[in-house]
Amino acid sequence: MTDFNNLVPVTETQLNGKLQQTVSAKALHNYLKVGNDFSTWIKGRIKEYGLIKNDDFLIFDSSEFRNQSTNNEQQIKWTTKRGGDRKSTDYILTIGTAKELAMIENNEKGRAIRKYFIRCEEHLKEIAPAIQKKAFKRLKARLEVADYSRPMCDALTIQRLSLGKETKPHHYTNEFDMINRIVLGMTAKAYRKAHNLTGDIRDHITEEQLNHLAYLEKSNITLIDMGWNYEKRKAELIKLSQSYIIRLLGKVA
Known part of the structure; x- marks a missing residue:
């Protein structure tokens, strides 16, 4: 069974004034094995589908994407083949945006990761009342x-x-x-x-x-x-x- 949480971790980030489930665009691109290089792929998708900065995604000029949730300290690091951090830009996507981009690819991997994102959303909806009560x-x-x-x-x-x-x-x-x-x-x-x-x-x-x-x-x-x-x-x-x-x-x- 594919360990999606390890390949494309769903974390939480403050975006548009609220804590949202988010995904690293680099992690998604790496999983989907899209032919284009990352920068060309993400910029093309943003332009083609009218994605809005600070609503659909955030830009991080760093090799690290730190989860901003106090309950989860996940961190994604990108390295070159020679080792060391690849100092480049990552795009942090809302889980809804990540679902759209996965669906657009229209391949088996895209459909599989989209289902994973849907399960993450459903899980959040299930536990939301308990979180609110607490x-x-x-x-x-x-x-x-x-x-x-x-x-x-x-x-x-x-x-x-x-x-x-x-x-x-x-x-x-x-x-x-x-x-x-x-x-x-x-x-x-x-x-x-x-x-x-x-x-x-x-x-x-x-x-x-x-x-x-x-x-x-x-x-x-x-x-x-x-x-x-x-x-x-x-x-x-x-x-x-x-x-x-x-x-x-x-x-x-």
Whole structure:
């Protein structure tokens, strides 16, 4: 059986403002074994069939086509017979455009690869509702953890005020760092560095981690209101976190 995914990988690229399934025109040309050289073939097809740049294809002046999906790090490299990169232009086609070009060739290989592209599209349609549902659940978790962040800071301010103490920025940071260490194993600053991130780490972590953070922040508000000090709250939050994980694993099982 032909391994189409290895010969002509379908990847994902930001094109025309959205993430789309795409194909390297060079990979398609190489598979189809079209008589013309690549440059003549692709430019001829673009002109003949009115393909539109940034709608039907993108141009990459590089030997590499990097998949822009965070879930897939596929990379296509083109080499000369002598070895090394062939520094030339590649055209990144939408899967719809790739289907058209395959059909135009009107040969067995063209028909076979077209069917493969259709299967890729059908698979995406099948999983799209699940992807959308997962994204919605993550957004809900992100909003929930945001709901508790401000009240937690307010509770800390009130507690310290009742003790005649001023609350400075690092006091709030200490609370968030404590909870981040329990859930993520490190502070937000360390997490950003470890994962090469910028901005709020809560925009990058998983739905499960967000729910865990929200649970501990909500619990911490109660403990602060009860007048517990930092060390006592930390010990209790660690216990609550362990219980939370056990319950979560029980649901999965």
